[in-house]
Amino acid sequence: xxxxxxxxxxxxxxxxNPLTVKCTYSVSGNPYLFWYVQYPNRGLQFLLKYITGDNxxxxxxxxxxxxxxxxxxxxxKKPSALVSDSALYFCAVSPNTGGFKTIFGAGTRLFVKA
Amino acid sequence: GxxxxxxxxxxxxEKGKYVELRCDPISGHTALYWYRQSLGQGPEFLIxxxxxxxxxDSGLPNDRFFAVRPEGSVSTLKIQRTERGDSAVYLCASSLxxxxxxxxxxxGPGTRLTVx
Numbered sequence: 734x735x736x737x738x739x740x741x742x743x744x745x746x747x748x749x750n751p752l753t754v755k756c757t758y759s760v761s762g763n764p765y766l767f768w769y770v771q772y773p774n775r776g777l778q779f780l781l782k783y784i785t786g787d788n789x790x791x792x793x794x795x796x797x798x799x800x801x802x803x804x805x806x807x808x809x810k811k812p813s814a815l816v817s818d819s820a821l822y823f824c825a826v827s828p829n830t831g832g833f834k835t836i837f838g839a840g841t842r843l844f845v846k847a
Numbered sequence: 848g849x850x851x852x853x854x855x856x857x858x859x860x861e862k863g864k865y866v867e868l869r870c871d872p873i874s875g876h877t878a879l880y881w882y883r884q885s886l887g888q889g890p891e892f893l894i895x896x897x898x899x900x901x902x903x904d905s906g907l908p909n910d911r912f913f914a915v916r917p918e919g920s921v922s923t924l925k926i927q928r929t930e931r932g933d934s935a936v937y938l939c940a941s942s943l944x945x946x947x948x949x950x951x952x953x954x955g956p957g958t959r960l961t962v963x
Contacts, residue, residue, distance in 0.1 A: 737889075775956070776851070777938070778954070779951035779952070782949070784949045823889050823890070827949070834892045834895070834903060835880065837892075839889050840889050
């Protein structure tokens with residue numbers, strides 16, 4: 734079965750420190766990979782995506798993500814966390830062949846402490 | 848510009864009743880998705896429209912759920928004979944149709960459905 738795993742329910746980091754939110758996937762073929770963020774009382778917002786090419790992709794608000802095909806991972810990173818980064822983060826996978834279903838992970842809550 | 852809008856924002860109904868949830872996508876977005884999000888979970892795919900047609904409805908849980916998009920813009924998710932297990936936030940998203948599904952989705956604020 735196709736799936737997306739976010740192994741950490743919550744990540745705690747101090748402001749100014751680097752952060753990593755982990756995502757691994759089990760999907761056939763070469764899917765497209767996304768990160769979305771959900772702030773309190775707001776809808777899901779797109780952060781970044783990997784389609785093809787460079788394994789390190791850069792997105793909004795200083796976030797970046799590293800695609801690792803051999804480990805089927807797409808971890809979200811930021812060199813220096815801000816308190817305002819505290820939110821719920823979702824990894825998602827979309828097919829590039831066959832089927833239209835986008836699969837989301839269960840989400841990781843990021844808490845940045847001042 | 849205007850984003851994806853969903854109405855109502857909250858819907859409380861009784862078990863066995865019929866409900867309709869509406870989604871207005873971003874103008875020009877031909878792709879439209881419905882998801883269901885339960886507490887502590889990620890969005891769960893329900894159905895995908897490309898234009899007026901449902902290209903993939905494999906996520907609809909049973910035949911009580913149905914969705915339409917008659918003119919290729921506004922979509923309505925319809926739930927018959929609601930059950931308490933249908934309580935969740937229903938999300939709508941739209942995107943440009945690109946190669947494969949490489950385009951990011953733009954999400955609405957969701958409709959919180961509570962079935963008593």
